[in-house]
């Protein structure tokens with residue numbers, strides 16, 4: 480780790496960005512948060528914030544030059560459910576945004592790039608249990624298609640341009656600090672807020688829909704561990720499978736009931752059900768474990784306990 484690095488976090492006010500920015504600021508003294516959105520108090524008060532639209536190439540290049548950026552975490556993206564409502568926007572943000580960041584890294588000498596992929600790169604023809612690192616990938620959401628193409632671009636820039644690009648395929652991420660941002664797995668966050676507020680939740684996925692999930696502290700720690708691993712240990716330059724917990728809405732509700740005994744749930748599946756059914760139920764992350772030592776810490780009950788202690792009813 481070189482604490483003299485100057486890091487740019489693009490999408491610093493999103494679900495991952497707001498927590499990752501704070502975690503990076505504990506390690507590095509120069510972490511610049513950038514987003515189109517207004518920052519929350521923590522991000523705004525703990526360091527430099529700049530407004531940046533990743534689709535605006537001159538402004539992206541000027542930022543990288545002005546602050547002598549040496550590492551970028553490029554997190555800005557349109558997620559699965561929002562992407563299905565606006566495919567054009569999802570393709571533009573997810574694909575053009577990534578390509579501009581990749582080019583900025585090469586042309587302006589940025590040494591290292593982190594870019595998140597997702598379990599949405601898999602599709603209905605992928606084996607759904609213990610989905611391997613390398614397998615059939617025919618995603619059928621625009622989000623999944625853009626992320627799969629993004630993985631190929633990242634690998635290409637590593638192979639052909641020598642860019643030190645690193646990535647993980649996040650499962651559904653759960654946190655109490657920032658709400659979800661238009662994903663299919665957002666139910667697993669909303670359920671805790673509604674449990675605290677109303678003791679009841681109407682779930683937009685069916686009760687037996689099993690999906691891979693992860694508590695945010697594991698995701699943040701894993702991301703930083705991957706970025707700090709020696710380059711020779713990072714053998715996959717498209718994106719690594721990482722996994723923590725797989726559960727259904729019914730199992731998550733049962734976990735909440737252990738703490739809030741009066742909690743109840745009902746189900747009203749909508750268009751997101753089809754998206755969820757096209758994704759894996761569980762992920763084989765043995766390659767990430769072997770290459771750079773990935774290991775999750777939280778299980779479902781551990782996460783539920785922590786979420787319910789920290790969620791504040793809106």
Ligand code: AKB
Nearest residue numbers: 558559597662663664
């Ligand atoms: C989504 O649901 O779109 C995301 C994801 C799994 O990448 N949380």
